[in-house]
Amino acid sequence: MAKYETVIGLEIHLQLKTESKMFCHCSNDAENQAPNSLVCPICLGHPGTLPTVNKEAVKQALMMSLALNLKINKKSKFDRKNYFYPDLPKGYQISQFDEPLAQNGHLVIESSGQTWSIGIERLHLEEDAAKNIHRNGKTLVDFNRGGTPLAEIVTQPDFKSPAEAKEFLIQMRLIARYLGVSDADMEKGNMRCDANVSLRPAGDHDFYPKTEIKNLNSFKAVERALEFEEKRQAQLWDEGKAPTITETRGWDEGKGETVLQRSKEGFADYRYFPEPDLPPLIVSEKLLTLVNSAMPELPLAKKDRFVQEYGLESKDAWVLVYQRKWANYFEGVMSDLRAWLFKVDGISPDTDQATELWEKNKAKLSKTAFAWLTSELFGLIGNDFKIEDLKISAENMAELIKLVYQKKINSSAGQQILKEMFSGADDDPSRIAERMDLAQIDDDSTLEDIAVQVIMSNPKQVEEYKAGKEPIIKFLVGQFMKESKGKANPQKAEEILKKKLK
Numbered sequence: 001m002a003k004y005e006t007v008i009g010l011e012i013h014l015q016l017k018t019e020s021k022m023f024c025h026c027s028n029d030a031e032n033q034a035p036n037s038l039v040c041p042i043c044l045g046h047p048g049t050l051p052t053v054n055k056e057a058v059k060q061a062l063m064m065s066l067a068l069n070l071k072i073n074k075k076s077k078f079d080r081k082n083y084f085y086p087d088l089p090k091g092y093q094i095s096q097f098d099e100p101l102a103q104n105g106h107l108v109i110e111s112s113g114q115t116w117s118i119g120i121e122r123l124h125l126e127e128d129a130a131k132n133i134h135r136n137g138k139t140l141v142d143f144n145r146g147g148t149p150l151a152e153i154v155t156q157p158d159f160k161s162p163a164e165a166k167e168f169l170i171q172m173r174l175i176a177r178y179l180g181v182s183d184a185d186m187e188k189g190n191m192r193c194d195a196n197v198s199l200r201p202a203g204d205h206d207f208y209p210k211t212e213i214k215n216l217n218s219f220k221a222v223e224r225a226l227e228f229e230e231k232r233q234a235q236l237w238d239e240g241k242a243p244t245i246t247e248t249r250g251w252d253e254g255k256g257e258t259v260l261q262r263s264k265e266g267f268a269d270y271r272y273f274p275e276p277d278l279p280p281l282i283v284s285e286k287l288l289t290l291v292n293s294a295m296p297e298l299p300l301a302k303k304d305r306f307v308q309e310y311g312l313e314s315k316d317a318w319v320l321v322y323q324r325k326w327a328n329y330f331e332g333v334m335s336d337l338r339a340w341l342f343k344v345d346g347i348s349p350d351t352d353q354a355t356e357l358w359e360k361n362k363a364k365l366s367k368t369a370f371a372w373l374t375s376e377l378f379g380l381i382g383n384d385f386k387i388e389d390l391k392i393s394a395e396n397m398a399e400l401i402k403l404v405y406q407k408k409i410n411s412s413a414g415q416q417i418l419k420e421m422f423s424g425a426d427d428d429p430s431r432i433a434e435r436m437d438l439a440q441i442d443d444d445s446t447l448e449d450i451a452v453q454v455i456m457s458n459p460k461q462v463e464e465y466k467a468g469k470e471p472i473i474k475f476l477v478g479q480f481m482k483e484s485k486g487k488a489n490p491q492k493a494e495e496i497l498k499k500k501l502k
């Protein structure tokens with residue numbers, strides 16, 4: 001057993017995807033905009049100006065809160081967090097201190113078949129600071145980012161490993177994207193994370209002084225920095241020099257190590273006090289109802305449903321859930337296949353018989369559909385391909401899968417047909433199969449003729465087979481496939497060959 005346990009808690013900033021900033025009407029879309037072009041007296045902190053709360057930011061923060069199972073405070077308030085820095089023209093940041101928008105939640109994380117729940121302490125709203133740009137020994141300030149809306153999310157110290165922390169962040173990004181509240185891209189800085197970590201002797205339940213790691217610009221960086229800290233702190237504990245004060249360290253990506261920045265100031269240093277220019281933030285029942293009705297199906301729920309409804313394996317369901325538009329496409333394909341299944345057997349959809357038939361076939365059908373989508377179709381598309389440009393409708397994709405499922409075509413014919421459909425040349429798989437003469441031969445007398453032909457033309461191999469060298473059958477099947485121009489079913493070819501060779 002390891003000597004120490006790792007204790008990790010995360011503080012995450014999500015840049016919300018609103019049209020305007022948190023407390024003024026300036027645009028929140030700074031991409032490709034000239035520095036200091038998205039500013040006004042309010043976000044520049046001119047004396048005498050008054051902030052007003054952006055309702056859309058509140059809505060988005062509420063959606064995120066619901067997704068994290070947080071308890072929403074009907075009444076919360078804004079506070080001023082005071083500090084001096086060139087990127088903060090007012091000399092304080094408007095944030096929420098002792099009465100946040102939401103608190104006491106949790107998020108269930110699932111990875112490699114394991115499930116665990118992470119406590120979420122709080123979610124609060126605040127404004128971002130401007131951006132300092134260091135260039136040629138000078139520091140410039142771009143105020144476009146100043147005053148843009150952030151949701152800060154603080155977790156409980158519930159993570160037991162760097163990998164868990166990384167997995168959590170990946171889920172957070174997915175959720176934020178499902179909700180449409182943030183792009184949550186760490187590389188672009190619209191999701192930022194400070195990682196807090198301490199060790200304790202194994203079995204101990206106390207908390208010890210932590211290190212807060214800053215400057216983490218990717219999921220990988222979070223994991224690597226935490227792993228580095230685990231090792232550094234373990235060594236300190238081994239030497240009897242366990243950390244006695246909380247400190248802040250910066251991650252140096254190049255060196256792959258954390259560097260001491262400062263021992264942390266307590267909150268008293270920020271002299272938080274209530275923001276006198278903003279009334280309390282009241283979340284009405286009406287707003288809550290509205291936000292609730294805008295909530296989409298969340299990733300974990302979607303994954304569970306895919307497993308339940310289609311009999312997909314969990315890991316396959318996740319592949320789809322991670323690409324929501326493909327998940328929708330998959331559902332379109334499956335709904336067609338389901339209807340077809342009932343039609344073939346002449347069963348009406350809402351009967352017990354239909355349910356039974358579906359339960360019996362769903363796993364095999366969905367597995368086939370999943371394979372054709374992820375291995376075959378994904379194999380044809382490039383990284384930057386957009387599903388919007390796909391020329392194959394869910395109906396036609398389902399048609400193709402039916403042909404394969406019923407063994408009317410074999411899989412290499414299926415691949416040729418898919419390519420044709422993908423190019424946009426033709427969208428009807430049956431028509432393509434006919435035009436390209438790809439339909440599988442299932443007429444027994446034709447197949448037997450081919451078998452006889454193959455046996456006559458390969459006397460040496462036939463002899464070896466009869467002498468007990470069984471694997472040679474694969475060679476004969478190959479010859480069979482060639483003879484049939486690829487239109488036979490290899491399993492069936494083998495069966496017939498074996499029968500004839502007896």
Ligand code: ADP
Nearest residue numbers: 007008009010155156157196197198207208210
């Ligand atoms: P601070 O007073 O430094 O703001 P908080 O108690 O508010 O500290 O916690 C900030 C973050 O640090 C939270 O994500 C929390 O889970 C985490 N954290 C708190 N104590 C520890 C600890 N001993 N080890 C690791 N993480 C911790």
Ligand code: ZN
Nearest residue numbers: 024026040043
């Ligand atoms: Zn402004």
Ligand code: MG
Nearest residue numbers: 011121154267
């Ligand atoms: Mg704190």
